[in-house]
Amino acid sequence: MPLNLFALCGVPGEAEVKRVMVSQDVQAQLDAFFGGLEEAFREGVNQEIDFDGRWKPDRDQLMRLPVTPEAQAIVAALNQDVLAIEALEAANFENEQIRALIVKETTSQNSRLLIQAFSNLQRLSRRFAVTLHGNVFNRLTQPTFTIDAKIHIIIEGGSIKFKAYNMAKRVLDLTSAYREATDQDIQELCALPRVTGDAEKIIAAANPTLRKLISSVKDSSVFEDNTANQIRTKAAAVNLDIPVQNHRIVLPSDKAELRKVLTFLDHGVYLSPVSQQRYITNSRRALP
Numbered sequence: 001m002p003l004n005l006f007a008l009c010g011v012p013g014e015a016e017v018k019r020v021m022v023s024q025d026v027q028a029q030l031d032a033f034f035g036g037l038e039e040a041f042r043e044g045v046n047q048e049i050d051f052d053g054r055w056k057p058d059r060d061q062l063m064r065l066p067v068t069p070e071a072q073a074i075v076a077a078l079n080q081d082v083l084a085i086e087a088l089e090a091a092n093f094e095n096e097q098i099r100a101l102i103v104k105e106t107t108s109q110n111s112r113l114l115i116q117a118f119s120n121l122q123r124l125s126r127r128f129a130v131t132l133h134g135n136v137f138n139r140l141t142q143p144t145f146t147i148d149a150k151i152h153i154i155i156e157g158g159s160i161k162f163k164a165y166n167m168a169k170r171v172l173d174l175t176s177a178y179r180e181a182t183d184q185d186i187q188e189l190c191a192l193p194r195v196t197g198d199a200e201k202i203i204a205a206a207n208p209t210l211r212k213l214i215s216s217v218k219d220s221s222v223f224e225d226n227t228a229n230q231i232r233t234k235a236a237a238v239n240l241d242i243p244v245q246n247h248r249i250v251l252p253s254d255k256a257e258l259r260k261v262l263t264f265l266d267h268g269v270y271l272s273p274v275s276q277q278r279y280i281t282n283s284r285r286a287l288p
Contacts, residue, residue, distance in 0.1 A: 003030040004082050008074065008100040008115070013173040015073035017102070018088040034103045034114050037151045041114075041163075048161065051177060057163055065160045065177050075155060078104050078113065093143035094123070100171045101147060112156035117170045122146045181206070181214035189214060190251060194223045194231075197251030205255045213262040222265050223249075231265070238269050239276075 004027065005020040022030075044060050051063040067075070077085065088096060101116045121127075122145045129144070130137040152167040153160060162168040169175075181189070183203050190199040206214065226234070228244045235242040242261055243250040252258045263269055 002027040003034060003103045003105070005030060006078065006085070006102040006104075007088050007096065007098045007118070008102055008171065009088075009097050010099070011097065012099070012169065012171065013070060015070050015077060017074060017077040017085060018096070019082060019085045020088050020101075021090070030103060033147070034105070034151070037116070037149070038105070038114055038154070041151050041154065048159075051162075051165070056165075062161045062163060063165065063168075065174065067155060067158055067160055068172065068174070068176070070173055071155055071160055074102070075113065078102070090143060093145075100153075110156055112154055114151045115153040115155065115171055116148050116150065117152045117167050118145075118148075122148065179215045180208055180211035181218060182211075185218055186211075186214055189218045192223055194226075194228050194248055195251060196245060196248040198253050201253035202251060202258065205253060205258060207255070210255065210259060210262065213259065213266055217262055217265045220266070235264055238264070240264055240269065 002024075005022055007018045007020050009016045009018055042062075045062050047061045048064045049057060049061050051065050057063050098118045100118050103114050105112050105114060123143075129140040131140045152164065153162045153171055155161070160168070160172065160174075165174070186203050186206060187199045189195060190197040190202065222231070228247050228249045231249055232242050232244050240260065242264070243252075249261075252261060260269075
């Protein structure tokens with residue numbers, strides 16, 4: 001059965017699905033095209049890992065999250081009769097807030113959504129694009145878009161699967177899986193019995209990367225399982241000096257130094273026993 005093309009519109013957190021009307025010739029080609037994209041997405045993958053926001057997958061791995069209410073709403077929208085889904089108004093294409101293109105693949109084994117993040121670069125009519133007519137190139141002025149050569153998310157079996165968090169979050173609201181610390185979180189971290197620091201300066205310095213690290217450290221048990229002196233001793237073993245004051249870890253206000261300390265506390269520093277070189281680790285998984 002030929003695939004239908006759908007557009008996910010609005011901002012992440014919303015689930016407004018619209019049907020993209022295409023010719024029968026295009027519809028007939030979607031199956032093979034997206035089948036090739038899915039094959040490339042899964043190529044070489046032999047492991048699916050539950051995503052916790054701490055590390056990036058290797059080439060043979062996919063990240064996996066339980067479906068969110070937003071993802072469930074998208075699945076539900078595409079489970080209804082195709083003709084019941086509102087059609088995208090072609091004349092208003094430029095004003096549609098398209099954030100993803102979707103096809104639904106159904107086999108005897110399962111049903112799944114193949115999702116491609118959509119960017120404004122795919123809107124050719126917003127660029128100086130030319131198309132060939134006979135032997136002459138003319139400027140393209142009609143609403144036109146391209147379908148990218150990759151997919152970024154598969155929703156199947158109650159899971160959201162992806163390789164790159166940054167691409168996945170462009171399509172779906174995944175903040176619950178990878179939370180950034182609020183100003184109050186930072187103040188609470190600095191007020192822990194085994195921590196001290198200038199909360200206001202840290203708040204001013206904290207970019208999204210630091211806030212994700214702060215959230216991860218705050219939610220961990222590192223300060224329950226270790227005294228400040230134990231943390232300092234362990235840091236010294238990887239050639240990292242973490243200051244301690246009155247039996248409390250001192251969190252630096254300097255952005256670069258703060259990132260070093262937080263990365264260590266988030267299990268992100270590795271000292272090579274071969275070269276004695278310090279590295280930031282890609283994976284936080286324990287080695288079996």
